[in-house]
Amino acid sequence: MSDSYDFKSIERKWQDWWASHRLFHVERREDKPKFYYLDMYPYPSGELHMGHVRNYIIGDAFARFQTMNGYNVLHPMGWDSLGLPTENAAIKFGVHPIEWTARCVASMKEQFDRLGISYDWSREIDTSDPEYYAWTQWLFLQLYKHGLAYRGPGLVNWCSKCGTVLANEQVVGGCCERCNTVVERTTREQWFLKITDYAEKLLDDLQLLDRWPERVVRMQEHWIGRSEGFSFTLDIEGHGERMEVFTTRIDTVYGVTFMVLAPEHPLVSTLTAGTEYEQAVRQFAQDAMSQSVMERTDEATEKRGIFTGANAIHPLTGARVPIWVANYVMMDYGTGAIMAVPAHDQRDFEFARKYDIPVVPVIQPAGEQFDGATMTEAYLGDGEQINSDRFSGQPNREALEQIADYMEAEGMGRRDVNYRLRDWCISRQRYWGAPIPVIYCDNCGIVPVPEEDLPVLLPEGVEVTASGNSPLSQVPEFMNAPCPACGGPGRREADTMDTFVYSAWYYLRYPSPDEDRAPFDRDDVEYWLPVDQYVGGIEHATGHLMYSRFITKVLHDLGWVSFREPFASLFTQGMVYKDGAKMSKSRGNVVTPDEINDRYGADTGRLFSLFVGPPDQDSEWSDEGVVGAYRFLWRVWRLVTENIDAWDGDFAANLPDAGSDEQRAVRRKSHQTILKVTSDFEEMAFNTAIAAIMELSNDLGAFADRLNPEDAADRAVFSEGVRTLVALLSPIAPHICDELWTRMGLEPSLFEREWPQADESLAAEETVTIVIQVNGKLRDNIEVPAGTDMDSVVEMALEREKVIRHTEGREIAKTITVPDKLINIVVK
Numbered sequence: 001m002s003d004s005y006d007f008k009s010i011e012r013k014w015q016d017w018w019a020s021h022r023l024f025h026v027e028r029r030e031d032k033p034k035f036y037y038l039d040m041y042p043y044p045s046g047e048l049h050m051g052h053v054r055n056y057i058i059g060d061a062f063a064r065f066q067t068m069n070g071y072n073v074l075h076p077m078g079w080d081s082l083g084l085p086t087e088n089a090a091i092k093f094g095v096h097p098i099e100w101t102a103r104c105v106a107s108m109k110e111q112f113d114r115l116g117i118s119y120d121w122s123r124e125i126d127t128s129d130p131e132y133y134a135w136t137q138w139l140f141l142q143l144y145k146h147g148l149a150y151r152g153p154g155l156v157n158w159c160s161k162c163g164t165v166l167a168n169e170q171v172v173g174g175c176c177e178r179c180n181t182v183v184e185r186t187t188r189e190q191w192f193l194k195i196t197d198y199a200e201k202l203l204d205d206l207q208l209l210d211r212w213p214e215r216v217v218r219m220q221e222h223w224i225g226r227s228e229g230f231s232f233t234l235d236i237e238g239h240g241e242r243m244e245v246f247t248t249r250i251d252t253v254y255g256v257t258f259m260v261l262a263p264e265h266p267l268v269s270t271l272t273a274g275t276e277y278e279q280a281v282r283q284f285a286q287d288a289m290s291q292s293v294m295e296r297t298d299e300a301t302e303k304r305g306i307f308t309g310a311n312a313i314h315p316l317t318g319a320r321v322p323i324w325v326a327n328y329v330m331m332d333y334g335t336g337a338i339m340a341v342p343a344h345d346q347r348d349f350e351f352a353r354k355y356d357i358p359v360v361p362v363i364q365p366a367g368e369q370f371d372g373a374t375m376t377e378a379y380l381g382d383g384e385q386i387n388s389d390r391f392s393g394q395p396n397r398e399a400l401e402q403i404a405d406y407m408e409a410e411g412m413g414r415r416d417v418n419y420r421l422r423d424w425c426i427s428r429q430r431y432w433g434a435p436i437p438v439i440y441c442d443n444c445g446i447v448p449v450p451e452e453d454l455p456v457l458l459p460e461g462v463e464v465t466a467s468g469n470s471p472l473s474q475v476p477e478f479m480n481a482p483c484p485a486c487g488g489p490g491r492r493e494a495d496t497m498d499t500f501v502y503s504a505w506y507y508l509r510y511p512s513p514d515e516d517r518a519p520f521d522r523d524d525v526e527y528w529l530p531v532d533q534y535v536g537g538i539e540h541a542t543g544h545l546m547y548s549r550f551i552t553k554v555l556h557d558l559g560w561v562s563f564r565e566p567f568a569s570l571f572t573q574g575m576v577y578k579d580g581a582k583m584s585k586s587r588g589n590v591v592t593p594d595e596i597n598d599r600y601g602a603d604t605g606r607l608f609s610l611f612v613g614p615p616d617q618d619s620e621w622s623d624e625g626v627v628g629a630y631r632f633l634w635r636v637w638r639l640v641t642e643n644i645d646a647w648d649g650d651f652a653a654n655l656p657d658a659g660s661d662e663q664r665a666v667r668r669k670s671h672q673t674i675l676k677v678t679s680d681f682e683e684m685a686f687n688t689a690i691a692a693i694m695e696l697s698n699d700l701g702a703f704a705d706r707l708n709p710e711d712a713a714d715r716a717v718f719s720e721g722v723r724t725l726v727a728l729l730s731p732i733a734p735h736i737c738d739e740l741w742t743r744m745g746l747e748p749s750l751f752e753r754e755w756p757q758a759d760e761s762l763a764a765e766e767t768v769t770i771v772i773q774v775n776g777k778l779r780d781n782i783e784v785p786a787g788t789d790m791d792s793v794v795e796m797a798l799e800r801e802k803v804i805r806h807t808e809g810r811e812i813a814k815t816i817t818v819p820d821k822l823i824n825i826v827v828k
Contacts, residue, residue, distance in 0.1 A: 003641065005633065005634055005637040005638075005736070007600070007601030007602075007603065007604070007633075007735070007736070008598075008601070010601075010735050010736060010739045011114070011116065011597075011601060011602050011603070011735040013739070014116070014734070014735045014738045014739065014749075015113060015114070015116060015735070017738075017748065017749070018116075018118075018749065018751070019113075021749075023118075023749060023751055023752070024075065024118045024119060024120050024121075024751075025120050025122055026072060026073065026074055026075075026120050028072075028524065028527050028528075029072045032070060032071060032072040033070070033071055033072065034071065034072045034073075034074070034527060034528060034532075035063075035066045035071035035072065035073045035074070035532045035533070036073075036074045036528045036529065036530070036531045036532045036533075037059060037062060037063045037066065037073055037074065037075050037531075037532065037533045037535075038059075038074075038075075038076070038507055038510075038531045038533070038534050038535070038567075039055055039056050039059040039077065039535050039536065040055070040503075040534070040535065040536030040537070040540065040544070041077060041078045041079060041080050041125075041503070041506065042079065042080060042108065043079075043080050043081070043083070043085040043086055043089075043499075044079045044080075044081050044086060044100075044101050044104035044105045044108055045085045045086045045088070045089035045104060046089055046104060046585065047104070047107055047108065047111065047592060048108055048111050048112075048592070048593060049583055049585070049590035049591060049592050049593070050576060050583065050590070050591045050592065050593060050596065050605065050609065050621065051575065051576035051578075051582070051583030051584070051590070051621075053111070053115060053593055053605075053609070054573060054576055054609045054615070054619075055535060055536065055537075055573050056112065056115070056117055057115065057117075057605075057606050057609045057610060058535060058571075058573055058609075058610065058615050058684065058686070059075070059117075059535050060075075060115075060116070060117045060118055060606075060731075061606070061610060061681075061686060061731040061732050062533065062681070062684060062731070063075040063118055064118055064730065064731035064734065064751060065681045065731045065755070067118075067751060067752075068727075068730075068731070068750070068751070068753060068754060068755040069755045070754070070755075074120070074123075074510065074511070074528050075118055075119060075120060076119060076120055076123040076124070076125075076510040077112065077117075077119040077121070077124065078123075078124055078125035078126060078127070078506060078509075078510070079101070079105050079108075079124075079125070079126045079127065079128075080127055080499060080502065080503055080506075081101045081104075081105065081126050081127050081128040082127040082128045082133065082432060082433050082434060082496075082497075082499060082502055083127075083428075083432065083433055083498065083499025083500075083502070084162065084164065084166075084170070084428065084430060084432075084498075084499060085499065086100065086101055086104075086128075086432060087430055087431065087432035087433075087464065088162065088179065089104075090432070090464065091464060091465065096464060097128075097431070097432040097464060098128075098460065101126075101128055105126065109121075111593050111594065114593065114594070114597050114602055115593055115597070115602045115605065115606065116602050116603075116606070116734050116735055118734075118751065122513075123510050123511075123513050124513070125506060125509050125510065125513050127434075127499075127502035127503075127506065128432075130455045130457055130458075131455075131516070132502070132509065133434035133455055133458075133502065134454045134455030135505075135509070135518075135519035136434050136497065136501060136502050136505070137434055137435070137436075137437040137449070137454050137455055137456060138451060138454055138519060139501075139505060139519065139551070140436065140437060140497070140501070141437060141448050141449070141451060141454075142554075142558060143193055143194075143554065144438075144448055145448070146554075146558070147194070148193060148194045148197060148554060149191065149192070149193050149194070150191070150192055150194065151189060151190065151191050151192070151446065152189065152190070152192065153187050153188065153189055153190075154187065154188065154189075154190050154192060154423070154425060155185060155186070155187055155264050155331050155332070156185075156186060156187070156188050156190055156425055157170070157171050157183045157184070157185065158183065158184045158185070158186045158188070159176040159179065159181050159183055159184075160181060160184065161176065161179045161181040162176055162179055162181070162430075163429055163430070163465075163469075164428045164429040164430050165188065165190060165425055165427055165428060165429065166183060170543075171183050171292075171293070173292060173294055174291070174292015174293060174294050174295060175292070182290070182292070183292070184289065184290065185264055185289045185293075185331075186264075186289070187264065187266075190425050190426075190427040190495075191425070191426050191427045191436055191493075191495065192423040192424060192425050192426065193423060193424040193426055193550075194423050195421060195423055195424045195546075195547070195550045196419060196421055196422065196423050198550050198553055198554070199224055199226070199419040199421050200226075201553055201564075202220070202224055202421075202546065202549055202550065202553070203221065203224045203226055205549070205553075205564055205565060206220060206221060208564065208565050209565065209570070211568060211569035211570070212567075212569070212570040213538070213570060213571075213572055213616075215538070215541075215572075216538060216541045216545070216570060216572065219538075219541040219542055220541060220542060220545070220546060222420075223420065223421060223541075223542040223546065224419055224420065224421045225333070225418075225419055225420020225421060226417060226418075226419055226420075227246075227248050227417070227418045227419075227420075228248065228415075228416075228417055229246055229247050229248035229249070229250065229415075229416060229417075229418060230246070230247055230248075230250040230404050230407070230413055230414070230415055230416060231244060231245070231246045231335075231413055231414055231416040231418075232244070232245065232315060232407060232412050232413025232414075233245075233315075233412075233413065234259070234312040234313055234314070234315060234321070235312065235313045235315075236267075236271065236310055236311070236312050236313070236323070237310065237311045237312070237313055237320060238310070239270075239271065239310065241267060241270060241271070243259065243261075243267065243312050243323070243337050244335045244337065245259070245334070245335055245337050245338055245339050246334040246335055246416060246418045247338070247339055249341070249344070249400070250400055250403050250404050250407070251362070251363065251385065251388075251396045251397070251399050251400035251403060252341040252343075252344045252345075252362055252363065253316060253339065253341075253403060254316065254317070254360070254362045254387055254388040254389065254391075255341040255342075255343050255344060255360045255361060255362035255363075255387070256314060256321060256339045256340065256341055257321070257340065257341070257342060257352065257357055257358045257359065257360055258321060258322050258323070258324055258340045258342075258348075258352070258357050259312050259321050259322070259323045259324065259337065259338070259339060259340060260305065260323075260324050260325070260326045260329045260337065260338050260340050260348075260351075261308070261323060261324070261325050261326075261329065261336065261337050262325075262326075262329040262330055262331040262336040262337070263284070263285035263286075263288040263289050263325055263326075263327065263329075263331075264285070264289060264331040264336065265325075265331060265336040265337060267323075267337070268281060268285055268308070268325055269282070271308045271309070271310040271323065272308050272309065272310075275309050276309065277306075277307070277308055277309040280306060281306055281308055281325060284304075284305075284306040284325060285325060288304070288325075288326075288327040291327060293330065293332075296327050296328060296330065297328070297330065299347075301327070301328070303326060303327065303328050303347055303350050303351045303354065304326065304327045305324045305325055305326035305327065305351060305355065306324065306325050307322060307323075307324055307355075308323045308324065308325060310322075310323045311323060315407070315412045315413075316389070316407075316412075317389075322357070324340075324351075324355075326351060328347050328351070332420070332422055333418075333420055334418055340352070340357075341362075342357065342358075342359045342360075342372075342378065343359050343360055343361040343362065343363075343370070343372055343375060343378060343379060344361070344362070344363060344378050344379055344380060345378055345380075346377065346378045346380070348378070349375075349377060349378040358372060359372035359373070359375055360372050360387055361375065361379065361386065361387065362385060362386055362387045362388050362396075363379065363381075363382065363383045363384065363385060363386065363396045364379065364383050364384055364386055365379070365381060365382075365383040365384075366383065366384065370386070382395065382396055382397060383395075383396060384396070385399040388403075391403055424500075424547065424550075425498075426497050426498045426500075426501050427495040427497075427498070428495060428496050428497065428498050429469065429470040429494075429495055430470070430471070430496055431458070431462055431464045431470075431471040431472065431496070432458075432464070432496070433458075433496025433497050433498070433499070434455075434456075434458070434496055434497045434501070434502070435456040435457075435458060435472065435478075435492065435493065435496055435497075436493040436495055436496065436497055437449035437454060437456045437493075438492075438493045439481055439482075439483055439484060439490040439491065439492055439493070440490060440491045440492075440493070441483035441485065441486060441488060441489075441490045442488070442489075443483070443486055443488055444483055444485040444486055444488075447483055447484050447485045447490065448484075449484060450484050453484070456492070458496075459472070459475050459477070459478045462474075462475055469494075470494040470495055470496075472492070472494040472495075472496070473494035478492060479491050479492050479494065480492075500543060500544055500547050501547075503544050503547075503548070504544070504547040504548050504550070504551040505519070505548070505551050505555075507529075507531055507534075507548070507566055507567075508520045508525055508529065508555075508561075508566075510528075511524035511525050511527070511528040511529070512524040512525070522560070522561075525561060526561075526562060529561065529563060529566065530563050530565060530566050530567060530568045531566060531567045531568065532568055532569060533568075533569045533571065534566075534567040534569065534570050534571070535570075535571045535572075535573060536572065536573070537572060537573065537575075538572040541572075545567075545570070548566050548567070549565060549566065552564065552565065552566040571615075571616065571684060572616060573615050573616060574613070574614070574615065574616055574617040574618040574619060575618045575619075576618070576619055576620075576621055577618060577619065577620050577621065578590075578591065578620070578621040580620075583621065591621060593605060596608075596626065600626060600627075600629075600630045601630070601633070601735070601736075602735060603633055603732075603733035603734070603735050603736050604626060604629045604630040604633060604733075605626070606732055606733055607629040607632065607633065607690065607732055607733050608622075608625055608626045608628075608629040610686035610687065610690060610732055611625070611629060611686070611687050611690045611691075612625060612687070613687055614685065614687055615684055615685075615686055615687070616684070632694060632697070633733060633736055635697060635701070636697055636725070636726075636729065636736070636740070637736065637740070639697060639700060639701055639704065639722065639725075640722055640726065640740045640743065640744070641740075641743065642704075643704050643707070643718065643722075644743060644744070645709065646704070646707055646709055646714075646715050646718055646719070647715075647719050647722070647744050647745070648712070648715045648716050648718075648719040649719075649744070649745050649746075651715070651716040651717075651719035651720050651723070652716075652720075653716075654712045654713060654715070654716035655667075655713070655716045655717065655720060656713040656716070656717070659713055659717065660713075662703065662706070663713060663714065663717045664766070665699075666699060666700065666703045666717050666718070666721055667717055667720065667721070667762050668762060668763060668764075668765070668766075669695070669696055669699045669721070670696065670720055670721045670724045670725075670762075671758045671759050671760070671762040671763035672758075672763045673692050673693065673695070673696040673724065673725075673728065674724060674728065674756045674757070674758035674763075675758045675760070675763055676688075676689070676692040677689045677692050677693060677728045678755070678758070680692070681731070686732065689728075689732075690732065693725065693728055693729055693732075696721065696724070696725055696728075697725055699721075700718065700721045700722060700725060703717070703718060703721070704718060722744070723744070723746075723756075724756050726740050726741055726744075726750070727741075727750060727753065727755070727756050728756060730750040730751075734749075734750065734751070737750055738750055738751075741753075764786055765786050766785065766786060767783050767784065767785055767786060768783070768784060768785075768786045768820045768821070769781050769782070769783050770782050770783075770784060770793055770797075770820065770821060770822060770823060771821065771822045771823070772797045772800070772802075772803055772822075772823050772825070773822065773823065773824040773825065774803065774806040774807060774824075774825045774827060775806075775824075775825075775826060775827060776824060779802050779803055779805075779806055780797070780800050780802040780803055782796060782797060782800065784796070786820055787819075787820065788820075790817040790819055790823070793817070793823060794815050794817065794823055794825075797823050797825070798825070803825065806827070807825060807827050810827040810828060811827060811828045812825060812826070812827050812828075813826045813827060813828050814826045
């Protein structure tokens with residue numbers, strides 16, 4: 001009889017053993033290939049739930065698998081603690097961010113340890129640690145020194161409730177992702193990083209990311225948004241101003257009947273100032289800017305606008321072209337001003353019909369005659385150029401090049417490349433962030449803080465609220481600082497850096513977290529980087545992942561790293577849902593790891609999280625599924641402990657050369673399972689790997705019921721199978737497996753043991769079932785010894801009654817065979 005599966009004491013025992021033996025500590029080694037596995041680190045803004053930890057369980061199973069396969073695996077963890085998410089959580093619970101961060105980090109770290117996650121805690125980093133953010137400030141200074149950081153006016157997302165600017169990625173559905181307040185679009189002086197200088201490199205190097213999900217690559221490609229076209233300017237009648245536009249369709253320039261400015265465009269106020277249009281235009285612009293980007297760009301949104309009272313002069317025809325402001329034009333793309341061609345753009349067409357603006361077609365398909373007055377929709381295709389002066393009468397694609405040539409020759413404009421990507425705004429009007437290391441001097445202007453004076457420490461004892469001016473601006477002892485250049489009075493920057501800045505380089509810090517002379521030790525980084533496997537949510541596709549790529553490229557160009565891409569392979573895990581909704585505290589549908597650990601054990605939670613479905617897809621939490629996982633571990637426990645007397649520690653010497661049919665079948669299943677689980681682990685298909693392990697467990701259980709304890713061969717076959725089962729299961733359920741491993745008299749821990757190796761000859765089936773088709777339709781099947789010559793199999797197939805019924809009296813044109821799988825007899 002076995003003793004009870006006491007998961008609580010077993011899990012505590014092995015977690016203590018792992019810690020006391022520093023099992024997960026890793027150093028550089030030249031005798032093993034390296035593997036850097038990295039989970040995206042979490043915000044310490046509360047406790048983890050099972051929706052969160054699925055990501056980390058996936059990572060731990062894979063890291064353990066790679067370690068058992070002989071890799072020197074770096075598997076670190078840290079805390080994305082500085083920034084808006086943590087500060088908002090601290091405010092919500094009435095705790096200072098410093099205290100809240102420490103509390104959450106301690107709680108989450110304990111949760112990770114109770115789950116048995118194999119993190120090397122000697123490499124732990126915390127972005128709120130001055131020793132970390134000093135190097136974030138250093139990084140800012142390098143960017144500033146090389147012209148990649150600047151302060152200037154910019155169109156930003158403003159959350160009035162949080163009292164701060166938000167990155168585009170922090171705006172979801174037009175609302176702040178943290179507090180759900182509608183985000184305003186406004187112009188403010190902010191600090192920006194010139195990611196646009198790297199737009200081409202970011203785009204070109206996507207081809208290097210052949211182990212990234214195609215969906216993420218396409219999202220980045222779209223976000224960068226490269227467009228080839230033509231830029232030109234138009235004079236504005238009665239004003240000294242000029243209007244610049246970018247178009248990908250210069251062949252339609254003769255069809256321009258109005259110009260449109262985005263509501264945020266500076267010309268909106270300039271052109272209407274002091275005119276009868278000023279008040280109405282200002283009100284319209286404010287109303288339009290209160291709409292979310294999603295609303296304004298939605299094809300279904302009503303196209304609204306207002307005339308500014310001003311007219312541009314068409315550069316080719318000299319015609320007066322009215323200038324409008326419209327809600328569907330965005331400042332984020334191109335110049336924020338467009339040439340409107342209603343005959344060939346549906347949005348422009350709808351707008352023109354609504355406001356009774358002429359429609360002038362300049363392209364029409366062969367055999368048709370367009371009349372702008374009677375057109376019912378815009379024509380978007382190619383065709384013959386019409387109404388285009390000297391360029392009429394030829395294919396529009398040829399006219400496009402000729403018009404561009406002519407306008408360039410006349411100095412009217414230039415061929416150009418435009419990007420959707422905008423510079424990265426990093427200013428945040430909040431307390432909980434790294435101060436931006438610059439000082440403002442009335443005599444010297446903007447002066448960077450000298451590197452030797454870093455870090456610029458975040459003052460403690462500051463009252464933190466959810467809105468208002470930058471909290472640091474209210475702290476005179478922080479704000480007042482001498483100018484580093486002239487020694488005169490200066491003022492520190494009151495804004496702090498956005499959370500994405502710290503995460504844009506944290507993966508470089510793990511290899512040498514205690515380095516105090518540089519942001520990282522170059523030799524350590526060259527050994528470990530790039531990250532071999534990065535895992536996190538797809539929601540970071542155009543934010544964190546883009547910013548990390550940018551910073552890596554900058555450091556590459558500055559000679560700090562030899563690689564251009566930080567993450568060689570990317571895996572994006574799915575969400576966990578419960579009761580049909582994403583698991584979330586706000587919805588009240590969370591299940592915590594502590595609940596599962598206390599009731600069923602960490603190994604059960606790990607097993608269920610990996611078995612519930614493909615890890616790259618969303619999954620539904622199931623209490624019944626958790627119970628099922630628990631019962632399976634109980635079965636494994638009983639399989640080993642109830643048959644411990646049958647265990648043969650020297651089984652390899654007693655394995656039969658041939659053995660009985662049943663012995664061969666069990667050995668075949670053991671080695672097939674090794675092949676299947678190894679392949680599935682390599683693809684992170686943990687759910688199907690677990691299914692294969694379960695099948696092996698069932699077969700071993702059936703074999704154990706009939707096992708002859710006096711038969712050495714029986715005991716050896718069973719022992720080989722059980723050893724295989726426990727080893728394959730160990731990355732998934734490490735506590736129970738280490739316990740069973742030692743009960744079999746083997747040296748712990750499985751973490752340091754070699755992954756099982758399959759003998760493919762033993763895994764091969766002795767017989768195979770071959771499908772027989774006639775003209776592609778299934779007619780019969782036949783079982784033959786594996787490897788049988790297919791010509792012989794064809795002869796046997798042709799003699800079978802079901803096949804004769806469909807081939808008799810007909811000419812056989814050919815036979816198609818797939819060895820050990822299929823025959824297709826083609827008859828006329």
